[in-house]
Amino acid sequence: MAAPAPTFSLLTRVLHWLMAAGILGTFALGAYVARMEVGLSNLWLFGLHKTIGISLLALAMIRLLWHRLRPPPGPLPGPPEWQMALARLTHKALYLLMFAVPLSGWAYASATGLDVLIFNRFVLPPIAPVSELWEARLLLLHRTLTWTLLALVALHVAGALKRGLISRDGTLARMIRG
Ligand code: HEM
Ligand code: HEM
Known part of the structure; x- marks a missing residue:
């Protein structure tokens, strides 16, 4: 892996x-x-959810690859060590969920037995067995993971706003302006 860059690159910030x-x-x-x-009238909304969800899975792969090529800078010092450790752990968990959430959605959609259609054109291969039991389990998994993601995003945003608006230490600014 390359050495960490001094700032967040444009691609990192856009992603x-x-x-x-x-x-x-x-x-x-x-x-x-x-x-x-x-x-029939609202089927397109379900398709849109799947299409954007799968696009986000592709973007997560690009993001992870890009970070291997160009590692982001380490955190700016300041907060106590437990807060730095919590931020590191939250970033790792967010990465995990960026993959697990769309994959669980794809698995749930597969278990329903319907074609997993994205962009109104491509059918994804099924990645879970078709059965009512799997359908119920995977919907629960997709739900639980999405709510966990939302809770972690709330924690992450609280941390970012604290550093950006209260400490004003440049953490938020460097993710916006580089
Ligand atoms: C980052 C990506 C995604 C997020 C944040 C997300 C979020 C959600 C949320 C919040 C729900 C409602 C859960 C509930 O019942 O409370 C849901 C339902 C669902 N998601 Fe996702 N999802 C994502 C990706 C996907 C993908 C990639 C697929 C399939 C290819 C998918 C398929 C579904 C389906 C089929 C439902 C159930 C709709 C229904 O009740 O029939 N999701 N998703
Ligand atoms: C779904 C929503 C979000 C996810 C999944 C997410 C994820 C991440 C991740 C994984 C990082 C680590 C750097 C990287 O790998 O790119 C990061 C950094 C950062 N995020 Fe977020 N983020 C989200 C929303 C937000 C929002 C809404 C804000 C602002 C209010 C924000 C502010 C920041 C800042 C300031 C950093 C840089 C932290 C540092 O300098 O160490 N994020 N975010």
């Missing part, structure tokens, strides 16, 4: 904000469609 907006939007859309009766 960070694009994925943040994408994940929060997909979360809201998922929670919205989950309350609807599936019908």
